Amino acid sequence: MTVRVAVADDQPLIRTGLRTLIEHAPDLELVGEATDGEEAVEVARSHRPDVVLMDIRMPLLDGIEATRRITADTALAAVRVVVLTTFDADDYVHAAIRAGASGFLLKDAPPEDVLDAIRVVARGDALLAPSITRRLIEELAALPEPGRPPPPLLDVLTEREREVLVQVGRGLSNTEIGTALFVSPATAKTHVSHVMTKLDARDRAQLVVIAYETGLIRPGE
Numbered sequence: 001m002t003v004r005v006a007v008a009d010d011q012p013l014i015r016t017g018l019r020t021l022i023e024h025a026p027d028l029e030l031v032g033e034a035t036d037g038e039e040a041v042e043v044a045r046s047h048r049p050d051v052v053l054m055d056i057r058m059p060l061l062d063g064i065e066a067t068r069r070i071t072a073d074t075a076l077a078a079v080r081v082v083v084l085t086t087f088d089a090d091d092y093v094h095a096a097i098r099a100g101a102s103g104f105l106l107k108d109a110p111p112e113d114v115l116d117a118i119r120v121v122a123r124g125d126a127l128l129a130p131s132i133t134r135r136l137i138e139e140l141a142a143l144p145e146p147g148r149p150p151p152p153l154l155d156v157l158t159e160r161e162r163e164v165l166v167q168v169g170r171g172l173s174n175t176e177i178g179t180a181l182f183v184s185p186a187t188a189k190t191h192v193s194h195v196m197t198k199l200d201a202r203d204r205a206q207l208v209v210i211a212y213e214t215g216l217i218r219p220g221e
Contacts, residue, residue: 003122006032006047008040008063009055009084014107018053021111028118037061044070044079050122053105055084056092064095071100071202080121080203102205124203154214156198162216164191168204169211 005028007018015033022030032043038061044052052070056063067081080102103121105114154162160181167177177188192204201207211217 002027002029003051003118004029004031004047004049005118006030006034006040006043006049006052008034008037008043008052008058008066010035010058011055014055014084018114021114022118025115028115035059037063037066040066041069044076045073048076049079051118052079052081053084053118054081054096054101056096062092064092064099067096067101068099077202080124082117082121097205097209100202100206102203153199153210154216157195161191161195161198164188165195165207165211166216168192168195168207169217171208 005022007015007022007030009015009018015035019030019033022028031047031049034040034043036058040052040054040058040063041061043049054063054067058066063083067083070076070079070081081096081100082103082105083096083101084105084107086107102124103117105117109117154165157165163181164177167180172180174188174192175185177183177192178185181188183191192207195201196203196207199207199210201210
């Protein structure tokens with residue numbers, strides 16, 4: 001299965017590098033490029049990529065708002081957004097996750113990590129490597145969000161589903177969850193799907209946020 005990818009970044013050098021990388025991957029296809037957030041939304045609507053690599057700091061419309069518009073559009077429900085970040089410099093990464101971003105990609109990441117990140121997010125199997133996401137998620141969990149449902153939100157889950165949510169919050173894949181809970185990967189995947197449906201979560205990234213924000217997982221666990 002070919003993963004269709006769009007790139008949104010106002011820096012020509014970054015776009016060129018990503019374009020070259022994607023075009024040389026046999027299982028990836030570049031379907032569009034954008035130089036600002038408004039173009040990114042239009043590219044998503046016109047080409048329906050599986051994954052959009054989204055820079056945060058862009059003219060006209062920043063990557064956060066562009067991500068929010070894409071994830072809020074029901075016609076684009078299958079489109080996943082990966083935030084392009086310099087990690088320490090981008091203070092808006094937390095807002096991007098709240099806007100619906102499915103993961104993070106470091107701009108200086110090795111080429112093989114970039115390709116793996118695209119594939120991981122496209123299949124919805126897991127978040128990116130904990131080395132990228134854990135610090136961000138823990139910082140996010142420490143920030144209150146107005147309107148976030150209180151812990152009773154988790155009352156809709158069975159005990160097993162809570163256990164699954166904990167493992168998702170720790171960044172485990174379906175296979176790893178299966179091993180941890182002594183069930184098959186297929187069963188783990190089914191549990192994850194049920195949890196996402198019950199909590200009205202778009203993807204696993206939002207499940208991680210919920211796991212931390214409701215206190216099911218404490219930072220450092």
